Amino acid sequence: MDYETKKQQRQRFIAEFVRRLHEAPPGQKVFMQVGDLFKDADVISIDELRAARRTADDDGDEDTSK
Numbered sequence: 001m002d003y004e005t006k007k008q009q010r011q012r013f014i015a016e017f018v019r020r021l022h023e024a025p026p027g028q029k030v031f032m033q034v035g036d037l038f039k040d041a042d043v044i045s046i047d048e049l050r051a052a053r054r055t056a057d058d059d060g061d062e063d064t065s066k
Helices: 008-021 046-058
Strands: none
Touching: none
16 A cells, blocks of 8 residues: 655645646636645745735845845
């Protein structure tokens, strides 16, 4: 019996999700059961990222390389 690593499970999940997205008609939602597949992934709040960027910009740490 073959067992998949977490990385292999994620890759298979993402491939299946992308396949379903391509097959779905425009505007249709695509749902997938995630379970604990991404349990060890870092979850970051977008609000925290925005606040950190605003703070960095206010301190003059703005990226001027653009």
